[in-house]
Amino acid sequence: MESVRFSSVDARSVQYWLLLGALALTALVGYLAAHHMDVEGHHITGMNNQVVWGFPHVVAVFLIVAASGSLNVASISSVFGKIDYKPLARLSGLLAIALLVGGLIILVLDLGRPDRLIVAMTVYNFKSIFAWNIFLYIGFIVVTFVYLWMMMERKMNRFVKPAGFIAFIWRLILTTGTGSIFGFLVARQAYDAAIMAPLFIIMSFAFGLAVFLLVLQASYAGTGRPLGDAILRKLKILLGIFVAAVLYFVLAYHLTNLYATEHHGVEHFVLIGGGVYTFLFWFVQVFAGCVVPLVLIFIKPFSQSRHMVSVASLLVIVGGMAQLYVIIIGGQAYPLVLFPGMEESSSFFDGVVAQYAPSIFEILLGAGGICLALAIVTVGIAVLEFLPESLSDKALKLESATT
Amino acid sequence: MRYTFDTSEVDSGRRGFTLGVAALGGLSVAPGIFLYHSASAKPADQPVSNKQRWGMLVNTNVCQEDCSACVTACNEENGLWSLGRPATDAQWIRKLNVKDRQTGHVTSLPMMCQHCEHPPCVDVCPTKASFRREDGIVLVNKHTCIGCRYCMMACPYKARSFIHEPLYEQLPHSPRGKGCVESCTLCVHKVDRGDNNTACAEACAKDGHEALVFGDLNDPHSEISRLLEKHGGSQIRADLGLNTGVRYQGI
Numbered sequence: 001m002e003s004v005r006f007s008s009v010d011a012r013s014v015q016y017w018l019l020l021g022a023l024a025l026t027a028l029v030g031y032l033a034a035h036h037m038d039v040e041g042h043h044i045t046g047m048n049n050q051v052v053w054g055f056p057h058v059v060a061v062f063l064i065v066a067a068s069g070s071l072n073v074a075s076i077s078s079v080f081g082k083i084d085y086k087p088l089a090r091l092s093g094l095l096a097i098a099l100l101v102g103g104l105i106i107l108v109l110d111l112g113r114p115d116r117l118i119v120a121m122t123v124y125n126f127k128s129i130f131a132w133n134i135f136l137y138i139g140f141i142v143v144t145f146v147y148l149w150m151m152m153e154r155k156m157n158r159f160v161k162p163a164g165f166i167a168f169i170w171r172l173i174l175t176t177g178t179g180s181i182f183g184f185l186v187a188r189q190a191y192d193a194a195i196m197a198p199l200f201i202i203m204s205f206a207f208g209l210a211v212f213l214l215v216l217q218a219s220y221a222g223t224g225r226p227l228g229d230a231i232l233r234k235l236k237i238l239l240g241i242f243v244a245a246v247l248y249f250v251l252a253y254h255l256t257n258l259y260a261t262e263h264h265g266v267e268h269f270v271l272i273g274g275g276v277y278t279f280l281f282w283f284v285q286v287f288a289g290c291v292v293p294l295v296l297i298f299i300k301p302f303s304q305s306r307h308m309v310s311v312a313s314l315l316v317i318v319g320g321m322a323q324l325y326v327i328i329i330g331g332q333a334y335p336l337v338l339f340p341g342m343e344e345s346s347s348f349f350d351g352v353v354a355q356y357a358p359s360i361f362e363i364l365l366g367a368g369g370i371c372l373a374l375a376i377v378t379v380g381i382a383v384l385e386f387l388p389e390s391l392s393d394k395a396l397k398l399e400s401a402t403t
Numbered sequence: 404m405r406y407t408f409d410t411s412e413v414d415s416g417r418r419g420f421t422l423g424v425a426a427l428g429g430l431s432v433a434p435g436i437f438l439y440h441s442a443s444a445k446p447a448d449q450p451v452s453n454k455q456r457w458g459m460l461v462n463t464n465v466c467q468e469d470c471s472a473c474v475t476a477c478n479e480e481n482g483l484w485s486l487g488r489p490a491t492d493a494q495w496i497r498k499l500n501v502k503d504r505q506t507g508h509v510t511s512l513p514m515m516c517q518h519c520e521h522p523p524c525v526d527v528c529p530t531k532a533s534f535r536r537e538d539g540i541v542l543v544n545k546h547t548c549i550g551c552r553y554c555m556m557a558c559p560y561k562a563r564s565f566i567h568e569p570l571y572e573q574l575p576h577s578p579r580g581k582g583c584v585e586s587c588t589l590c591v592h593k594v595d596r597g598d599n600n601t602a603c604a605e606a607c608a609k610d611g612h613e614a615l616v617f618g619d620l621n622d623p624h625s626e627i628s629r630l631l632e633k634h635g636g637s638q639i640r641a642d643l644g645l646n647t648g649v650r651y652q653g654i
Contacts (some may be wrong), residue, residue, distance in 0.1 A: 038582075040568070040569075041566070041567045041568035041569060041581045041582070042491070042565065042567045042568075042582075043486075043488060043491045043567035043568045047565075047567075048490035048491045048567070049490065049491060049492075049493075049494075049555070049561075049563075049564050049565060050490065050561075052552040052555045052556060052565060053552060053556065111549050111550045111551055111582070112548070112549065112550015112551070112552070112565060112566070112581070112582030112583055112584070113548065113549050113550045113582040113583065114549075116530075116547070116548075116549045116550075117549070119530050119532075119547050119549055120529060120530055120549050120551075123530045123531055123547060124529065124530075124531075125525075125526075125528055125529055125530065125531045127526050127527075128526065128527050128528055128529045128553070129527070130527060130528075130529035130551065130553050131529040131530075134529065181553075184527070185523075185527075185556055185557055186523060186557075186559070186643060187523065187557065187558065187559030187640070187643065188556065332556070336559065336560075336561050338499070338501075338514070338559070338560060338561070338639055338640065339501050339639070339654075341503075341504065342501045342502060342503055342504065343501070343502040343504055344499060344500070344501055344502075345499070345500045345502075346497045346498060346499045346500065346514070347489065347494070347497055347498070348494050348497040348499075348514075348561065349489075349490070350497075350499055350514075350561065354490075355490070
């Protein structure tokens with residue numbers, strides 16, 4: 001492994017500054033959109049008293065879930081001893097921190113009172129999984145920083161394995177916490193399920209790796225560094241396994257719900273009669289986000305094309321966003337059942353499917369968070385030595401021969 | 404020596420002084436009268452205790468489908484008004500019609516915060532802004548609510564509203580604010596000053612329906628306890644085991 005040379009990317013090119021400028025500008029526009037929401041109040045968004053968490057939450061939860069998942073590449077090398085992944089571990093750690101920061105910024109800016117962040121940081125109700133998550137998120141950033149330090153500082157290399165182990169356990173707990181935000185909601189038909197925690201963990205494996213693959217390919221293409229087929233193939237197959245696992249968990253969740261009559265209403269809503277949610281579930285989440293990527297990854301001739309790895313990764317990300325949209329917004333749009341088996345009606349939208357469409361401000365805030373995360377990565381790889389100079393088959397083979 | 408008084412000219416300085424003293428006296432006595440009044444419930448410097456558990460009984464048998472006096476009274480009492488945006492307007496109490504699909508029977512009832520003994524909103528609130536008083540009233544601390552809306556996700560009764568816009572001309576006893584979550588306070592300001600009733604229950608009684616009875620569930624001699632003992636009462640979503648402070652008859 002000593003033979004792998006890491007170096008920072010050259011930040012003097014026009015393309016680099018154009019990329020960083022575009023990302024920073026979008027992040028700034030996202031912030032301004034959030035500021036406008038803060039001044040005017042949330043009535044200018046698509047959110048209301050029925051759908052209280054909207055599109056910003058979809059993007060934020062996606063980024064947080066993907067953050068923990070993108071650290072998997074590092075975990076595979078340090079915890080599970082797969083030496084071939086070791087050159088990718090640094091980028092994996094950087095991406096994990098960047099995605100988490102992007103997601104958290106969105107969550108904070110979408111609060112009704114973002115100016116009271118200090119309250120959230122100083123007063124804790126330890127029965128609330130939200131309060132636990134504040135610790136888990138901040139802890140994840142600290143743990144991953146330390147892990148990166150152990151990786152990048154030669155004198156500390158001997159501590160990589162324990163640091164990686166702690167980071168791996170931490171990330172599993174973190175995603176359990178994220179899934180439990182929904183799993184612990186006892187009253188909602190679409191939530192209140194223990195499977196939410198493991199479902200979110202496997203979603204994080206898939207989404208995080210998909211984001212990692214795209215960032216890896218983009219950064220190597222952008223810097224002209226060689227990226228060999230061998231390492232891409234390994235990552236691609238891993239992505240395929242994770243996507244299949246997500247599909248399995250989704251199947252288990254819906255089959256369990258379908259068996260219980262009390263859940264037939266919400267299942268009918270998602271699977272058949274939910275309009276945009278049904279479309280997103282079948283066509284975007286399941287077909288475009290799972291089935292098509294599996295075909296592209298495992299079936300010839302698609303599986304022989306490098307470009308298909310990017311396409312599959314992009315589709316997994318789009319499918320993942322759709323999945324979270326269905327879970328988070330679809331779960332709220334389906335009316336709360338106060339009297340099981342009865343028809344309810346009121347001036348407060350009881351018994352009817354809630355209307356929601358994201359406003360431009362929410363979309364800009366979401367895009368801003370994504371671009372902030374990518375901007376952090378863009379700055380990171382130029383400032384410190386995160387990227388190996390070569391990930392060509394030859395370099396990696398040479399390396400496995402010497403280690 | 405004979406003194407003469409010029410009665411045609413009023414000594415305005417002395418009159419002003421006299422009026423001032425009278426006004427000051429009145430101002431200093433008035434709070435005393437007010438304090439004396441509230442002392443009949445609980446002295447203001449005393450914390451609430453769990454000796455009481457305030458609750459509400461709703462008799463749906465006499466609740467009229469076309470009546471929303473309780474809603475109007477709540478809105479007036481707490482300074483809630485519609486901004487013409489039903490999806491984001493706050494509603495602390497609403498009239499809910501429940502229709503049995505099998506029989507077609509319709510029950511009309513008011514729905515509001517159920518003031519649970521084990522409130523999910525309090526469980527999930529990260530900053531302890533949602534809290535339950537010792538006397539059973541579930542409230543939101545508007546100073547520490549960060550507007551995360553997790554309580555709204557957790558409430559099984561859809562009892563909470565998020566304030567989606569800046570508010571003006573609020574009532575001093577009912578502070579509200581943009582970006583915070585709020586819900587029925589069981590007219591806590593009235594309870595604390597010893598009214599021993601809520602605006603909704605008063606309005607219902609005034610209209611002659613008397614479908615709402617407010618009172619102390621811990622006091623076996625209170626009207627609410629006697630009615631519950633005699634006729635029983637059920638909880639909405641009793642399966643969740645939240646032990647609600649609001650009970651219903653006729654559902």
